[in-house]
Amino acid sequence: MQILMVEGVFLILLIVITLSIILNRDLLATVVMFCAFSFCASLLYLIMGAPDVAFTEAVIGVVSTVFFVILLRSVDRWCKK
Amino acid sequence: MKRRFGGMILDCAFRIMIPFMVLYGLYVLLHGEHTPGGGFQAGGMIAIAIVCVRLILGTQSNLRDLGAKAALWAGVGTFIYLLTGLVCVLRGGNFLEYEYLPFFFQEAAQYHKAGIMLIETGVTVCVAATIVNILDAVIERVDEDDSDD
Structure with missing residues (x-):
């Protein structure tokens, strides 16, 4: 029962983070929230009993976040309305 | 990055951390049979260490020439597998029937362990080199855009 509650908390967090990514206009904040999404997904995989997938998700989340932050130097940080 | 990214604190901190990151990558590769992990994750860990060095030190890094050879190393990893x-x-x-490898083991399980370790090494080299190659393309793009401004 407790493990189901933890799963539910992480699923709700995933939905909230996704909504904040969609509604945000600051691209740097979007990239940081994407990293948080990756972290929550990784913990969710760990709870569901797939540590291998969780490890891969953690590594790839870090690498893609670093690449997005570097690429922010060549685009504008703020979206136009 | 032509410009270096970090100041003194990042520089000193990562000088201590990066050997441990590479060591953990090698541990994940070599201990991958018994614990979660394997070639892909180990390659990712080693690539993160190289990416951190190149971002923090910029052109002063000793690894700056690695970008030109990264595609070559990706080929080397694939060649080990093949x-x-x-x-x-x-x-x-x-193809990949490990009992026919030229080793002198007694049991079939040892042949399996050695063969899987060889192909995982190939996967590690290929993944790490590919991530460094992508980083190099990204940095080249960003430097072009910086020189336009």
Whole structure:
């Protein structure tokens, strides 16, 4: 029962983070929230009993976040309305 | 990055951390049979260490020439994988049938362990080199855009 509650908390967090990514206009904040999404997904995989997938998700989340932050130097940080 | 990214604190902190990151990558590779992990994750860990060095030190890094050779190293990793399979074929087995590898073990399980370790090494080299190659393309793009401004 407790493990189901933890799963539910992480699923709700995933939905909230996704909504904040969609509604945000600051691209740097979007990239940081994407990293948080990756972290929550990784913990969710760990709870569901797939540590291998969780490890891969953690590594790839870090690498893609670093690449997005570097690429922010060549685009504008703020979206136009 | 032509410009270096970090100041003194990042520089000193990562000088201590990066050997441990590479060591953890090697641990994940070599201990991957018993614990979660394997070639892909180990390659990712080693690539993160190289990416951190190149971002923090910029052009002062000793690894700056690695970008030109990263595609070559990705080919080397794929070649290790292919060679392991083709040696088995040349010695009379199927592709990646590890019992036909030229080792002198007694049991079939030891042949399996050695063969899987060889192909995981190939996967590690290929993944790490590919991530460094992508980083190099990204940095080249960003530097072009910086020089336009």
